[in-house]
Amino acid sequence: MTATFADGTTAHGDLLVGADGLRSAARTIIDPKAPAPRYVPLLNAGGYAKGLRLDAEPGHMHMVFGRSIFYSYVAHPNGDVWWFANPRQPRELSKAELAAIPWRSRMLELFEKENGIARDLVSASEELFAGWNTYDFPKVPTWHRDRMVIIGDAAHATSPASGQGASMAIEDAVTLARCLRDATGVPDAFARYESLRRKRVERVVAQGKRNGDGKSLGPVMRHVLPMVFKLFKPSESGTDWLYGHRIDWDAPVPQS
Ligand SMILES: Cc1cc2nc3c(=O)[nH]c(=O)nc-3n(C[C@H](O)[C@H](O)[C@H](O)COP(=O)(O)OP(=O)(O)OC[C@H]3O[C@@H](n4cnc5c(N)ncnc54)[C@H](O)[C@@H]3O)c2cc1C
Incomplete structure (x- = not known):
């Protein structure tokens, strides 16, 4: 792979990881029909x-x-x-x-x-x-092609209301590294990476949208929310899937 930047400089490598954010150029090089970001109000x-x-x-x-x-x-x-x-x-x-x-x-x-x-x-x-x-991006259909892949906001930007965008970008990087370590080649690594990540990140993006929609709460909810927080520990309130997520670096990555 050779990446050519706007200032004329180039970088060479075995593969290209597009970690270039919401307005990712890598995303549209991989898929010229990639969707535009959705405005969150x-x-x-x-x-x-x-x-x-x-x-x-x-x-x-x-x-x-x-x-x-x-x-x-x-x-x-x-x-x-x-x-x-x-x-x-x-x-x-x-x-x-x-x-x-x-x-x-x-x-x-x-x-x-x-x-x-x-x-x-x-x-x-x-x-x-x-x-x-x-x-945000409810769904970016194509994450990889040939020896190019996108991670982080480039693949699944979420409303800041989720509080998870940076966390997901780091999870992606660690997961992609595990896949490259264990896969039989680059295409296999990208397929395993996507199968491990897509469901979780799209769920977080959907949750972030719901959180954003609730950011202006009515007077009743403002009184109810503190009671809800007191009553439920995170694992009991159904948010363990979000905050309890752990990646076992040493575990071999399953086949996709
Ligand atoms: C108000 C706000 C609050 C947030 N709060 C949280 C929070 O509480 N918790 C949380 O986890 N996340 C939060 N986030 C989200 C988080 O900031 C992002 O999800 C995270 O920064 C994404 O990381 P990334 O590396 O994928 O992309 P980015 O951080 O966007 O990095 C992309 C990089 O690529 C560079 N780049 C882009 N295009 C090119 C190009 N063509 N050539 C070379 N370089 C390029 C950019 O300059 C940038 O440095 C918040 C975001 C906002 C806006």
């Missing part, structure tokens, strides 16, 4: 807040299903607070439309009804990330 916005004195343990991520918006924040050990929020946006916006949004006043407005620190996060952030659209 949420925007992402956020920032780095400075100077807040939060009573929050560094490194612990707080996720808040607010009255009208989902947001999340985590305290950095240096005292900064990193945060993001997902405003609902039914229609995909163009770059120009996104750029025209006054993000600071929009976020303050969206956080108006929220309790706690939401508005402080905005006020304490010198700069806000301009919001961007969210996408």
Whole structure:
């Protein structure tokens, strides 16, 4: 395989692993008819807040299903607070439309009804990330051809509402490495990789879409959710398939 990059440089290898994300070029080289990403009706916005004195343990991520918006924040050990929020946006916006949004006043407005620190996060952030659209892929039919394969977001981007995109990309890389180790050749390795991964990742993408659809909960659900979390441990609430997933590196990979 020889990959030629836009700057004219090249790279040679026995095979090509396209880990090139949502807008993957490798995906369309493998399958020119590959589907376009699906717009998920949420925007992402956020920032780095400075100077807040939060009573929050560094490194612990707080996720808040607010009255009208989902947001999340985590305290950095240096005292900064990193945060993001997902405003609902039914229609995909163009770059120009996104750029025209006054993000600071929009976020303050969206956080108006929220309790706690939401508005402080905005006020304490010198700069806000301009919001961007969210996408996923319910299904990418073709993951490999000849000596080329895609992994990670290139093969199965999920809504950030799943909290699993990076995890799945790492799982793919480890699984592909196991398959290349144990298979009889590259085509066999790619077939085994796909048979081990496809069902799980498509289930996660579907779950992420459902989570995203629920990111703006009504008042009843906001009261019910904490009780649900208290009542059920993860393995009992049916999420063990998601969070209990383990890959045994030493186990031989089965035939596809
Ligand atoms: C707001 C938000 C919150 C998220 N939260 C979580 C979370 O809590 N947990 C979680 O697990 N995941 C989360 N994710 C998802 C996670 O970030 C992605 O799933 C993950 O980064 C995918 O990794 P990847 O390596 O497949 O692709 P990417 O991280 O997109 O990396 C692709 C790389 O390829 C490069 N590239 C692209 N095209 C080319 C080209 N033609 N030539 C050369 N290089 C190229 C890009 O520059 C990039 O560096 C979140 C995503 C968002 C947007």
